[in-house]
Amino acid sequence: MEVIHLKYPHQLQQRESMQPYSLAIGFFDGVHIGHQAVIEAAKEEGNKRHIPTAVMTFDPHPSLVLGGRNEKVFYITLLQQKLQLFEEQGVEKVFVVHFTSDFAKLSPADFVETFIRSLNIQHVTAGFDFSFGAFGKGTMEDMRAISDGDYGVTVVEKKADELEKISSTRIRKLLQEGDMEAARLLLGRPFEITGMVVHGDKRGRTIGFPTANVQALEGAFIPASGVYAVRLLVQNKWYDGVCNVGYKPTFKDPNNKQLSIEVHILNFEKNIYGEEVHVTWYKRIRSERKFDGIEALKIQIEKDKQQTIQYFEALR
Ligand SMILES: Cc1cc2nc3c(=O)[nH]c(=O)nc-3n(C[C@H](O)[C@H](O)[C@H](O)COP(=O)(O)O)c2cc1C
Numbered sequence: 227m228e229v230i231h232l233k234y235p236h237q238l239q240q241r242e243s244m245q246p247y248s249l250a251i252g253f254f255d256g257v258h259i260g261h262q263a264v265i266e267a268a269k270e271e272g273n274k275r276h277i278p279t280a281v282m283t284f285d286p287h288p289s290l291v292l293g294g295r296n297e298k299v300f301y302i303t304l305l306q307q308k309l310q311l312f313e314e315q316g317v318e319k320v321f322v323v324h325f326t327s328d329f330a331k332l333s334p335a336d337f338v339e340t341f342i343r344s345l346n347i348q349h350v351t352a353g354f355d356f357s358f359g360a361f362g363k364g365t366m367e368d369m370r371a372i373s374d375g376d377y378g379v380t381v382v383e384k385k386a387d388e389l390e391k392i393s394s395t396r397i398r399k400l401l402q403e404g405d406m407e408a409a410r411l412l413l414g415r416p417f418e419i420t421g422m423v424v425h426g427d428k429r430g431r432t433i434g435f436p437t438a439n440v441q442a443l444e445g446a447f448i449p450a451s452g453v454y455a456v457r458l459l460v461q462n463k464w465y466d467g468v469c470n471v472g473y474k475p476t477f478k479d480p481n482n483k484q485l486s487i488e489v490h491i492l493n494f495e496k497n498i499y500g501e502e503v504h505v506t507w508y509k510r511i512r513s514e515r516k517f518d519g520i521e522a523l524k525i526q527i528e529k530d531k532q533q534t535i536q537y538f539e540a541l542r
């Protein structure tokens with residue numbers, strides 16, 4: 227899969243020398259099942275026309291440039307992971323458009339001229355609520371009207387569950403609440419973070435529960451503090467684990483602001499310092515607490531571990 231970064235005004239070859247593409251367009255944070263349906267529809271059109279499928283996405287998130295939201299938007303998927311997911315879905319090219327305030331000022335017609343026509347896009351697929359151009363004024367009806375027959379347009383209908391539309395905003399809320407099970411259903415896979423195993427205080431092994439301290443990639447969303455059933459990929463192998471996100475109040479003073487992610491990997495004894503790991507999140511088990519002593523904490527961690535084992539047994 228080829229990735230092309232574009233900045234407005236972009237410098238690309240002339241339309242004639244560009245390969246034609248069937249394009250799915252959107253921000254696609256999380257690449258959730260609604261997004262997957264959009265990309266699938268673009269692929270179907272590409273197959274019909276015998277042309278490859280491309281995705282156009284944006285970076286950074288428009289809200290960062292435009293403001294207007296009260297809460298800071300975090301990414302469900304960092305760009306690198308988003309690209310990886312596109313590739314796994316069979317996308318052959320990705321245009322990453324740098325979202326700047328100049329880009330945001332383009333009229334819908336100018337957006338189409340610069341980012342659809344001059345890229346020789348033959349077909350555009352997006353969801354029913356996709357908007358583009360200054361103030362998000364362009365709708366999918368406009369996309370079709372502006373085309374003048376130069377490219378085809380598919381509008382993917384709303385993908386929803388019994389509650390409401392499946393959206394990145396909704397998944398962010400679930401992740402903030404620690405509802406990893408609901409997030410997993412909407413994402414079509416568990417929420418995942420990538421990180422590196424770093425040295426901790428080395429107390430874990432002395433209490434009988436050694437842990438891998440995971441330093442997440444810069445910018446990754448870290449779930450609410452608490453204990454979770456997780457799976458961890460290390461050295462190409464997946465393991466079940468029980469993870470604590472928090473401040474270890476039993477050992478640290480209450481002003482400690484150093485958030486840690488530590489995974490007790492089940493049935494595992496290797497030294498993995500410095501390894502890259504992927505942690506996938508399945509279920510929140512409880513909140514982090516301050517215990518009266520090590521014994522009480524050990525009893526609780528054993529319970530957490532048993533709950534995790536039962537959870538994954540039921541899942542299999
Ligand atoms: C499953 C699990 C649950 C934990 N729950 C708590 C907790 O509720 N409160 C707490 O203070 N520490 C909790 N811890 C953190 C332990 O205190 C920590 O693993 C131990 O102090 C080792 O820390 P170190 O890796 O920095 O040496 C938990 C750890 C695990 C693995």
Ligand SMILES: Nc1ncnc2c1ncn2[C@@H]1O[C@H](COP(=O)(O)OP(=O)(O)OP(=O)(O)O)[C@@H](O)[C@H]1O
Nearest residue numbers: 252253254260352353355356384385392393394395
């Ligand atoms: N549930 C859905 N059903 C159909 N199309 C969708 C759905 N969610 C998103 N899309 C489409 O996928 C593309 C990417 O959408 P976008 O990145 O805005 O996702 P979103 O989940 O709607 O995000 P947000 O919560 O920020 O509005 C757009 O073309 C959009 O219309």
